[in-house]
Amino acid sequence: MYTFDIERPSTVGDAVKLLSDSTESQPLGGGQTLIPTLKQRLAMPDRLVSLGGITEIQGISQDDGGALCIGGGVTHADVAAGAGAYAALAGLAGKIGDPAVRNRGTIGGSLANNDPSACYPSAVLASGATVVTNTREIAADDFFDGLFTTALEEGEIITEVRFAVPQKAAYMKFEQPASRFALVGVFVAKYADGVRVAVTGASEGGVFRWAEAEAALSTNFAASALDGLSLDGSGMISDLHGSGDYRAHLVAVMTRRAVEAA
Numbered sequence: 001m002y003t004f005d006i007e008r009p010s011t012v013g014d015a016v017k018l019l020s021d022s023t024e025s026q027p028l029g030g031g032q033t034l035i036p037t038l039k040q041r042l043a044m045p046d047r048l049v050s051l052g053g054i055t056e057i058q059g060i061s062q063d064d065g066g067a068l069c070i071g072g073g074v075t076h077a078d079v080a081a082g083a084g085a086y087a088a089l090a091g092l093a094g095k096i097g098d099p100a101v102r103n104r105g106t107i108g109g110s111l112a113n114n115d116p117s118a119c120y121p122s123a124v125l126a127s128g129a130t131v132v133t134n135t136r137e138i139a140a141d142d143f144f145d146g147l148f149t150t151a152l153e154e155g156e157i158i159t160e161v162r163f164a165v166p167q168k169a170a171y172m173k174f175e176q177p178a179s180r181f182a183l184v185g186v187f188v189a190k191y192a193d194g195v196r197v198a199v200t201g202a203s204e205g206g207v208f209r210w211a212e213a214e215a216a217l218s219t220n221f222a223a224s225a226l227d228g229l230s231l232d233g234s235g236m237i238s239d240l241h242g243s244g245d246y247r248a249h250l251v252a253v254m255t256r257r258a259v260e261a262a
Contacts (some may be wrong), residue, residue, distance in 0.1 A: 052070075071160055
């Protein structure tokens with residue numbers, strides 16, 4: 001590690017001010033990705049702005065329209081325990097990492113980091129969720145911009161994520177056993193106007209929607225509707241854990257399992 005300052009604001013406004021005071025400041029959510037990054041000196045901010053003490057980005061509730069509203073500072077463990085209105089989302093959160101990670105990591109931190117193998121991006125994209133920040137609302141389809149990249153601007157903080165609760169949904173993840181990240185994870189959500197299918201862990205471009213599967217399942221929400229559908233492995237991640245073709249195959253398998261579970 002190296003020397004840096006840490007600030008602990010109590011409001012979003014104070015956090016934004018601290019972040020804007022210095023171009024070398026960086027927000028700190030649960031720290032499950034940032035702290036290892038600092039240890040390896042892949043990032044070297046001169047100041048961390050901890051978001052852990054900001055009560056206005058905590059809490060889980062449902063609005064008048066039935067949407068599930070989760071504060072950006074809510075931990076994975078609290079999503080697992082408190083998102084019962086959206087069982088598939090709660091189930092996803094309960095299988096992230098291990099207890100230590102789930103009790104420190106936050107939904108806002110995970111989305112802001114946008115790791116290509118993280119679980120939450122698939123839930124947000126499949127649910128057509130809205131990411132709320134201190135300045136605006138961002139639709140899920142406009143939020144993810146590729147590996148570790150989002151539409152967030154410098155100093156912008158995720159304050160809430162709003163999920164429309166689907167009629168049916170499920171998340172299926174094929175884990176890398178050491179990290180428990182997804183080699184492939186598929187979130188399927190059925191709404192009155194159609195089905196959304198989002199895939200994480202597989203693509204070199206990060207989380208994505210599988211349009212062909214969505215079209216087939218919107219016509220017939222059954223695993224058999226996926227018969228004959230496949231993805232090209234050339235755009236998939238290929239590493240020591242599996243080739244691109246292997247991941248492409250897993251996407252089809254996990255999608256079928258998610259539909260069956262839903």
